[in-house]
Amino acid sequence: MNLALSDEQEFLREAATGALARVKTVEAAREALEDPSKLPDLWTLVKDAGWNGLLIDEDHGGAGLGAFDAMLVLEECGKVLAPTPLLGLLPATAILNAAGDESLAAVASGELRPAYVPARPSSDSHAEWTVDPVGGFARGAAPVIAADGSVTGTVAWVPDAPGADLLVVVGVDESGAPAATVVEASAASVEAVTRFDATRSLGHVTLDGSAGRRLDVGEGDLTAAWYLAHALIASESLGTVQTTLTMSVEYAKERFTFGRAIGSYQSVKHELTEVLRQMENARSLQFYAGWAGADKPEEFALAASAFRNAAGHALDFATRSNINVHGGIGATWEHDAPLYFRRAQLSRRLLGGTHDAADRVASELLLAAAAA
Amino acid sequence: MNLALSDEQEFLREAATGALARVKTVEAAREALEDPSKLPDLWTLVKDAGWNGLLIDEDHGGAGLGAFDAMLVLEECGKVLAPTPLLGLLPATAILNAAGDESLAAVASGELRPAYVPARPSSDSHAEWTVDPVGGFARGAAPVIAADGSVTGTVAWVPDAPGADLLVVVGVDESGAPAATVVEASAASVEAVTRFDATRSLGHVTLDGSAGRRLDVGEGDLTAAWYLAHALIASESLGTVQTTLTMSVEYAKERFTFGRAIGSYQSVKHELTEVLRQMENARSLQFYAGWAGADKPEEFALAASAFRNAAGHALDFATRSNINVHGGIGATWEHDAPLYFRRAQLSRRLLGGTHDAADRVASELLLAAAAA
């Protein structure tokens, strides 16, 4: 029984820290709010690090690593708000890899960048596969994929869709069964949208009988991709939480009020201890998701959903608490704290939302209980 | 614009405090956990104070007072966990009074004690009138009242039903429209039940074609009775919150740890300030319910539901926090703190539950928004 990282994983993490440290990503996150062109293009950095091939088998030119390794990379990206296209890319590569698709070599080499166009698996409370709508609380219908791979439907708020070469679209076939197809970006319409957090590239994807290559994948692969995306956004959130906790603790030691460092007051001390508690819980669930992803696939849905739920709540709490600890100055444009708050506000509403991840935890537990 | 109590109301409150002070109700609340016979019978006290006739018109022998006056009395009862039958009695008298029923004189004189057998009005999310079930989350069907006043159905956890002479049953007629009938207790089966809080007399009422006198009341009267019951249990809760806050504050001044009174620590100070905040909010909503009850009937449902929601949450928070402030000793059998905790645990689940009161707040707001 051992949850320690392997040497390779430690190295992967350090390499990521080092590579990302060479770009002023946090500064860019603020500047891009007013001038999107200020956002650095990290695609070359991603390719040089080989992250695009992380989940692709070695015999297809990838690194053949696992979900947990991908989580470690996303965590480092989250620490510095790095605008990498990995959240959209990695689940796409996982599906292509499962299908042994012809595009794998080009994807592993970085010639082609795919993006995952997600669909939400059915659950005990929702019989259909669904997608995120542009707005409103009702779920959207999943795209319909024909036998020839052509696909029709609309999926909103797709991470990293703008600029992608390939869209790996998850939807349902005529019989309503989950299916996937890979579409040339040129065959689809992708409306680029950014909201509140300039570092997050999103797209509204509209497919209108768009030609595609039907992928030979099973329901399990498509379900796994959804939860992989959850584990990745959760890891990214976990990284951001770590950064804000460090910021808050430093400030709480230096800022004085009524003759004492504010960190000596229980109100501040206990709030930061609560951030630590939530962060450590999310960290523990990251191990759960990593372990289940590798050794216990039947628990991956529960583990990844619980991880996202915990990390999402931790991110909401930590970013607000970071502003509180800093006082008024922490809510000004020039301060970094609001950038992490912006990240939290948007992340919370992507990929079904933290709220849906929680519902999945209930779904998995209730199904297991009924089965037992 | 003036929310001050009238002199009569101040007098009513002081009289209640004085009358209840003559009985060791809190001590009895503990003893009755092991020996129910230790529970004092406060019926005579109630009659002497004239509370049984509080809501009955003067020309029927009552005091002709309003909902707010009744709330003030229940608040005093809540402060000392007094086991009066008022929660079940007062809404019953309100219905009988609206119907100008022949029993009013006997009820006002205290010869007969009625109990309200409640039904929950329909809402935007539930089209039918329903009742509390014995167990489980699904709502029970309201009793069916025939044209001749006879009634069939089961209503669980009815406050103060055991020992009542008359049952004022709210249900629906054959057409599903709300109706009420008054049944001799002897014509119904009332199973006395107590759970966790020995001061709370409850009954499972089963009516099987029980003969009754159909009451000439409108839907408005029956809806008002439901919300009156909410305003009363909320007032009772508010009283209990005040008592626990006083206990906690006193202890926090006297108990020392690490060389300081525990009340000087922010963790304790802020928790008690939070109890104060929730208590004051509930107090404000008590005024809202009192005002709406008298001058703004169309807002009474919203006001009473919001009041119960606020007071219910305040009671949960205050009774737990009272135990926390007292530390381990506050969770021992001989201490008073657990008695208030018991009250909170049970009250939270009666009359549809705090949870349903909150749903009503949403219901009223959404209906108003849709209408606007």
Next chain:
Amino acid sequence: MDLNDTPEQAAFRQQVRSWLQEHKDQAPPSSGDSQDTAYIDSRRAWQRQLAEANLAGVTWPSEFGGGGKGPIEQVIVNQEIAAAGVPGILDVIGIGMLGPCLIAHGTQEQQSRHLGPMLHGDEVWCQLFSEPAAGSDLAAVQTRAKLNDDGSWSLTGQKVWTTNAQFSTFGLILARTDADVPKHKGMTMFIVPMEAEGVTIRGLRQITGEAEFNEVFFDDLNIPGDAVVGGVGNGWGTALTVLMFERLTIGLGSEGFGYRSDRFAKALSVDTAACADPEIRQRLANLSTELLAVRFTGYRTLTALAGGQIPGPESGLAKVTTVNAAIAAGELLADVLGPDALDESSEWFHMISFLPGLKSAGGTEAILRNTIGERVLGLPPEPRLDKGIPFSELRAKEKEAVA
């Protein structure tokens, strides 16, 4: 218990209403760009009209040009102005807090020179208390006023969170005049000219992107000796008067910054999926319950005011409740409406972006809860490490603690 007007109040309300009916078309829009001089001028002009109709400074004594009325009448005016959909006075801070302070502590010269132009909007005022290192701990101000031989003062330092500074003529500033006595003792209040040389005003952008506050820098500004308000060394006492009137103004203000449950319910009511979701309903219900409570807490405060009582620190709890309920509302709305609720064009963008800062505006929640716990519940105070220590030593201690 009665929320209706007395006959006198009803008559006053009618009179206010009819005046507003007559003049409302001369009113500028209720909101505009606070950087736009033309808009601000229109608001000045409108304040002047209100003042001439005795609808500004309603509670000011009539000898100073005010309405000489009570708090209820002030609320009636606020309610009618809101109902008429026109803006109220421009200089809420001057008329609500600083003018009353001059009336309480100012010299006759200060009163006759300043109160008229303030009331009529000719001269807007700002409050210069907070500093980067003196927020919740206001008595820690470092802005220094040095007495010159000619009896004038030289003012140097930085203030922050200053509303309206960009178009103010005067400001009331709390400055340290003696650093060798304990911190509460060595301060003095001054009137400062905001358009003078040596005063630099810089907008302070919030998360919203708007400069809702300012930073104000004083570089050796010379101010005359008769600019002292309330006496040299009495700055803290004078400041407390201002803060008391601030609570009073908030107490009289209409409920919570326009964060009203009916607005939120309206936005959700159009989404049938959300309306049918019990969890969404519980969240709407809980935050609405808090906001409804705040409304009636306001009426309770007003009842106390009308009874001649001054609102105590507990009135700060209404702010805590309002801010946290509005934060919950922002989360709920964005969860239901989706990321578009976060767009700058969204009705909710400003609320969601502004609230994190509002949470610590006017003192952090922690300090507020300390004050209430000690002054209202009578709990023992925290150990204070800054009591009785000369301000200069205190600063030195902090510096070394961090080093």
Next chain:
Amino acid sequence: MDLNDTPEQAAFRQQVRSWLQEHKDQAPPSSGDSQDTAYIDSRRAWQRQLAEANLAGVTWPSEFGGGGKGPIEQVIVNQEIAAAGVPGILDVIGIGMLGPCLIAHGTQEQQSRHLGPMLHGDEVWCQLFSEPAAGSDLAAVQTRAKLNDDGSWSLTGQKVWTTNAQFSTFGLILARTDADVPKHKGMTMFIVPMEAEGVTIRGLRQITGEAEFNEVFFDDLNIPGDAVVGGVGNGWGTALTVLMFERLTIGLGSEGFGYRSDRFAKALSVDTAACADPEIRQRLANLSTELLAVRFTGYRTLTALAGGQIPGPESGLAKVTTVNAAIAAGELLADVLGPDALDESSEWFHMISFLPGLKSAGGTEAILRNTIGERVLGLPPEPRLDKGIPFSELRAKEKEAVA
């Protein structure tokens, strides 16, 4: 990253499992009345069997009769015992915390006299640290041990929250031997006979109605000089060792007191109305997320232990998480099942009634968060008013402050 056994661990697990298969029918029921001597005796006998099979004191050095194994093996034993549905050792406190303390600080005589009978369940031990006025602030103990001329000690005072006192043969007690030095300095640890004259044990009933703890009164009890453990005046250091082993035992314990999400889900899954309610689902999900996290926090702690690290104060966060999640579970279950969930016959009665007390057991959440904030996050400490002051003066100060 791997949660599976190594070949050696698998072999050990197999060996434990087969022993348990062979002997499980000789085991008493896992739960029984702790006031019932017959039941307790059956648990003693079972512990003896476990000890002879090296399944008690797994991590004790073999020279003291222990298994001489590591923490992982201890967990494997715990897991297999749980899986076999048989009770574990009776004297968790003795074997988990007090025995290891004697091994660390006891004299050779104390070790050879006590460890064997403790291990075999012939003599159960209890921990006598907490007092009515010394809970979170353990160093405030007032139980007094006076040195007699013959070198023996006279012990007088009251202890509280003592588990197993009613059937313990010995106790390890923290007593004040010098009140004229600062509080952490004047304490000493002793071994006390629990069945002697001058020891009164009184059950302390909880909200559940059961006496899950005891109060223990010492009235001039005479104890020999060689009953001192770890040296006179070193009581605090000795106590810290016990507390460290307490954290370790908790770290190795199976997850949170049996408060498991699958149990709660099972109870809800039969109520279709509840299962269809999004708000109920969110509540189940959120508390379950916390409990799942605690399970893997346990594995992380174990990884650290296996790597030779001692669990730090942060491990206390798992207790906070577990207690609060279980409280949320109790609220949820009773909301769904109704008042019958509060009946003494209910599966949930004990949890709902016991948790309010458990919240402050072993130190309040506030003190725990202080410790973690200071020791883990490195935040500055609270001002301490009791530092360096002789204990006797400290008590006087408190008395006058309250008066």
